[in-house]
Amino acid sequence: xxxxxxxxxxxxxxxxxxxxxxxxxxxxxxxxxxxxxxxxxxxxxxxxxxxxxxxxxxxxxxxxxxxxxxxxxxxxxxxxxxxxxxxxxxxxxxxxxxxxxxxxxxxxxxxxxxxxxxxxxxxxxxxxxxxxxxxxxxxxxxxxxxxxxxxxxxxxxxxxxxxxxxxxx
Amino acid sequence: xxxxxxxxxxxxxxxxxxxxxxxxxxxxxxxxxxxxxxxxxxxxxxxxxxxxxxxxxxxxxxxxxxxxxxxxxxxxxxxxxxxxxxxxxxxxxxxxxxxxxxxxxxxxxxxxxxxxxxxxxxxxxxxxxxxxxxxxxxxxxxxxxxxxxxxxxxxxxxxxxxxxxxxxxxxxxxxxxxxxxxxxxxxxxxxxxxxxxxxxxxxxxxxxxxxxxxxxxxxxxxxxxxxxxxxxxxxxxxxxxxxxxxxxxxxxxxxxxxxxxxxxxxxxxxxxxxxxxxxxxxxxxxxxxxxxxxxxxxxxxxxxxxxxxxxxxxxxxxxxxxxxxxxxxxxxxxxxxxxxxxxxxxxxxxxxxxxxxxxxxxxxx
Numbered sequence: 001x002x003x004x005x006x007x008x009x010x011x012x013x014x015x016x017x018x019x020x021x022x023x024x025x026x027x028x029x030x031x032x033x034x035x036x037x038x039x040x041x042x043x044x045x046x047x048x049x050x051x052x053x054x055x056x057x058x059x060x061x062x063x064x065x066x067x068x069x070x071x072x073x074x075x076x077x078x079x080x081x082x083x084x085x086x087x088x089x090x091x092x093x094x095x096x097x098x099x100x101x102x103x104x105x106x107x108x109x110x111x112x113x114x115x116x117x118x119x120x121x122x123x124x125x126x127x128x129x130x131x132x133x134x135x136x137x138x139x140x141x142x143x144x145x146x147x148x149x150x151x152x153x154x155x156x157x158x159x160x161x162x163x164x165x166x167x168x169x
Numbered sequence: 170x171x172x173x174x175x176x177x178x179x180x181x182x183x184x185x186x187x188x189x190x191x192x193x194x195x196x197x198x199x200x201x202x203x204x205x206x207x208x209x210x211x212x213x214x215x216x217x218x219x220x221x222x223x224x225x226x227x228x229x230x231x232x233x234x235x236x237x238x239x240x241x242x243x244x245x246x247x248x249x250x251x252x253x254x255x256x257x258x259x260x261x262x263x264x265x266x267x268x269x270x271x272x273x274x275x276x277x278x279x280x281x282x283x284x285x286x287x288x289x290x291x292x293x294x295x296x297x298x299x300x301x302x303x304x305x306x307x308x309x310x311x312x313x314x315x316x317x318x319x320x321x322x323x324x325x326x327x328x329x330x331x332x333x334x335x336x337x338x339x340x341x342x343x344x345x346x347x348x349x350x351x352x353x354x355x356x357x358x359x360x361x362x363x364x365x366x367x368x369x370x371x372x373x374x375x376x377x378x379x380x381x382x383x384x385x386x387x388x389x390x391x392x393x394x395x396x397x398x399x400x401x402x403x404x405x406x407x408x409x410x411x412x413x414x415x416x417x418x419x420x421x422x423x424x425x426x427x428x429x430x431x432x433x434x435x436x437x438x439x440x441x442x443x444x445x446x447x448x449x450x451x452x453x454x455x456x457x458x459x460x461x462x463x464x465x466x467x468x469x470x471x472x473x474x475x476x477x478x479x480x481x482x483x484x485x486x487x488x489x490x491x492x493x494x495x496x497x498x499x500x501x502x503x504x505x506x507x508x509x510x511x512x513x514x515x516x517x518x519x520x521x522x523x524x525x526x527x528x529x530x531x532x533x534x
């Protein structure tokens with residue numbers, strides 16, 4: 001009895017082996033055809049899709065990054081340009097201002113010069129006028145003196161009165 | 170102290186189990202002992218103690234050809250000249266209905282000659298079918314989801330799909346891809362997946378009430394191991410056979426030793442697969458029955474109340490073993506699949522680069 005029982009633990013039963021083998025082969029065929037093939041293909045398809053979308057997302061991100069970088073570059077460039085333009089404008093304005101100042105100075109100078117010339121001319125004219133007046137007065141006085149010479153007495157009196165008429169100082 | 174108690178425990182376990190229980194079984198024939206080895210062996214009935222005992226159909230290849238019977242009782246009560254092995258030496262026992270009662274369920278011809286082959290449906294076969302149908306049912310249902318587009322175009326939904334998808338992807342990526350390589354792994358993934366789930370369910374059935382673990386039977390694990398063996402050999406590359414028959418880069422006279430070892434290695438691999446799975450599953454089951462048996466041993470030795478009282482210890486210990494068995498069920502299914510993938514991977518590997526390198530090294534010497 002004991003030997004029979006001990007045997008049963010590692011009992012290799014050919015009938016059972018045949019059955020199990022047939023079952024296993026059928027099982028493997030059915031399962032791989034109807035379950036694993038579509039299932040694994042579905043998983044692969046999904047994984048492919050996920051991989052693709054990840055890749056495209058990465059591509060899009062890279063593109064966006066590039067765009068951002070470009071934008072930043074453009075912005076920086078624009079800023080630099082703006083600064084340059086401002087600087088140029090300032091320089092130009094400075095130049096313009098200096099130019100105008102110079103011109104104004106010249107104009108003023110010219111005006112002053114002109115005024116001086118005018119004054120000079122006026123002065124000359126006034127002097128000429130004065131000379132003429134004095135000449136006239138002298139001529140008048142001379143003619144008056146000439147007229148009065150005919151009469152000594154009267155002449156003397158005239159001179160005296162002339163002298164009297166002169167301011168006494 | 171603990172060493173002494175462990176020694177006593179083992180002494181009690183082995184002496185009592187190996188002699189007394191067998192003697193008891195022999196003396197009165199009725200089961201008031203737990204026959205552990207009988208629990209582990211294959212039967213021709215499904216035992217739903219204490220409700221029913223369902224006899225399975227018998228298919229027998231006798232000297233008169235192949236005979237079919239609905240059950241063992243009808244086989245030994247028919248006029249086909251068959252008898253239970255037990256009745257060769259013992260008196261015939263009858264059921265209440267007047268029919269001859271089967272005892273060992275092992276049939277022989279009435280004159281004592283063995284049958285040509287016993288092709289009967291047995292417990293282990295039935296439970297393997299259950300495991301197979303369960304696997305097919307589960308993955309057919311899972312497949313329906315993928316066919317409807319859930320998991321194919323969208324994310325997987327629900328715990329059922331997520332749990333099994335995790336396992337499937339684990340086997341595909343961490344077992345098949347890791348061991349076979351990315352060129353050929355898709356060819357073998359279906360086999361590895363099928364075997365993993367089949368073994369897993371067969372292992373787990375042993376933990377269910379009235380369940381039986383078919384993988385605790387060598388006949389079952391032999392077939393599984395042979396399947397891996399044939400797949401490995403039929404898919405072996407030229408390089409693989411060259412490495413087995415004449416290892417490149419080895420001196421000629423050494424081949425006399427190496428080639429036989431390599432050829433032996435072809436067979437030791439599936440042998441190890443077969444024995445590892447069978448022994449692990451059988452040992453776990455044996456341990457559970459042995460620990461349950463301790464309750465009755467203690468009751469016998471120290472009285473019923475000591476047996477009842479100590480049962481708290483044995484049952485909690487058993488719970489621990491049970492959890493361990495649950496872990497082992499997964500582990501052994503994983504190990505079988507992993508080693509299958511490893512052996513297949515070794516056979517289908519292209520050694521061309523590696524081989525050339527070996528030649529170069531050899532020539533440079």
